[in-house]
Amino acid sequence: MKFSSTMKAAAVGGAALLILTGCATNEAAPETGGETTPSSLSGTLAGAGASSQDAAQQQGWIAGFQTANADVTINYDPSGSGAGRESFQQGAVAFAGSDRAFKADEITAGPFDACTTSDIVEIPAYISPIALVFNVDGVDNLNLDAATIAKIFTGEITKWNDPAIAEANADATLPDQAIVPVHRSDKSGTTGNFTEYLAAAAPEAWTAGSVEEWPAEITGGEAAQGTSGLVEAVKGGVGTIGYADASKADGLGTVSVKVGEKYVPFTPEAAAAIVDASPLEEGRGANDLAIELDRTSTEDGVYPLVLVSYLVGCEKYEDPANAELVKAYFEYIVSADGQEAAAKAAGSAPISDSLREKASAAVAAIS
Template sequence: MNITRFGRPMAAIAIAATTAIAFSACAANEQGSSTSDLTGTLVGAGASSQGSAQEAWIAAFQTANPGVTITYDPSGSGAGRETFIAGGSNFAGSDSYLKDEELAGTFAACVEGTLPFEVPAYVSPIAVIYNLDGVDELNLDAPTIAGIFKGTITKWNDPAIVALNPDAKLPDAAITAVHRSDDSGTTKNFSDYLLQTAPEVWDIEKAEDPFPYQSGEGAQGTSGVVDAVKNGTGTIGYADASKAGDLGIAKIKVGNEFVAYTPEAAAALVATGKPVEGRDSTDMAVKIDRTTTDPSVYPIALVSYLIGCNEYQDTAAAELVKAYFSYILSEQGQLDAQANAGSAPLTREVADKALAIVAAVK
């Protein structure tokens, strides 16, 4: 029999998860008719990519549980993890899994000696967005994207871009590449794509939350990048696809084809990820292989995690986290995120594993 780190049988955890799903899905659908006696305040902070999904999740959960107040500050993945580690929030959202050095420290909200859990909750493509008059379609490959954001490709009529877009009227105009100025899991995932697929250009040791080069223009948060691209001329950036709006979105070369993002293609990428080695059984961090040549897979996507305590100092917070996260990970919660944020619902296999971990929280 498989035993978790707290000694609870997995079968018992699965039963608890099923109960939590039933409660949460029912609560989300009742839209205010619930007799839930849950009360209290839950504070979260972190990935701005989760912003639209969190808005939808919070609205549905609070409608079904009127005694509960949930806040989520989309301050960025790095800031969200720092806030949670310091005890300033009950949970974090992060587009990067916890670093080894973070796991080696202490977590103020958690019982001393226990580790946090992290489970995937939000999967979304990262769009390469642009604003260039007269260019409605743009094809890019990894080396060209890397050159643009590193600052070695500086004009829109650069031969590398022209070769990929022979029918486009590309102007002799400067490129302004906009990146995240804050520590961001979106940057880490974008940078990881370029490191894996164009290492001869994107010559860094490893992808991390800070943007790795002193080039281009920095902007705070997803909204900052989108606004900078929208309000500029000849601009290009990267952002969670749900926030792209009416900006141009580049197609990315995969194998011999140029592919547009879809939630399904992003989910296909994440489904092939491998568990990070050396992690606790309640840590579902995955490493993604972005070198695929399969055009049904979109290679620039992020998996955004929910991070909380396996055992909370505050037992009331534990109950709220269990209920809220169980709704998020339920089929209804994932459909709500897809409808409001364009994300890709987790596969049931992944969701069920995450639900079992959340069900064991205490």
């Protein structure tokens, strides 16, 4: 579907974010080691979205890409998944990071002002467990099943020594202390993934569905802005518990989630395993690689409370300069070097070779 000339005009503001000179066509993905051909790419590329990706973006992908392309500056604003998708739709940024893919009806409704069509590229480039993090004096690890987690966040379970927690943690000394659940105050893909897990794995205890904005009917606990804000609220509180990208879990107690008859701690490998065990969503465009996660899997070694964060771009850009830089940057991110850079920076799980093959084909379609 072609957008009207009025809608195309709206893309001018977004295109102004990208000033590009002397760009090479069909630039190969940058390498991080060994001898490389000097890059002729230059300009400034703007992206925004998922705060979960921030460490991977800043310390992994941006650092690696700019090292190989010294005349390129990439700015990524970790404003949250919802804000990033909206900025991308408005043409204010050339790409977005999002902790969920666009829904089919959202793509149909559009618009995507930086694109010439409604066909978008969505690539699952950042895979990480969502950690349940808590701050209880003297307790470092807990075992919890999905129903117990749901009841904690709805306020049905209010004390840390509740029988439902104590029975699964016989070796822990649990205090007679109030539980303070902390949730995201902003529209968040992490919240969307967390509530999707609860809705699938504990539907009787969690009836609010899969939502990116915390349900208004659940009024207890505290709210915090962004991943960093939530983690700081948990660290600074007493008896607090929250959910965040696992890269931010250092210094806090963490939860092993019940899968089948076992309790599974979060690891990058367990997160990658659930992604590979899940199919792509049906009815999507050829370059829209939205994954339908199996949150109720009982396979050994999988961790179902996982965040799959996407890179989102146009299949065809209004501005060829946007296309060139986005394509080169996405090529680097999905490469083995790019995935390793993210793993070192953020503890994420590198995508599998089979997923990389699909992702590379999707990136190649950008023009």
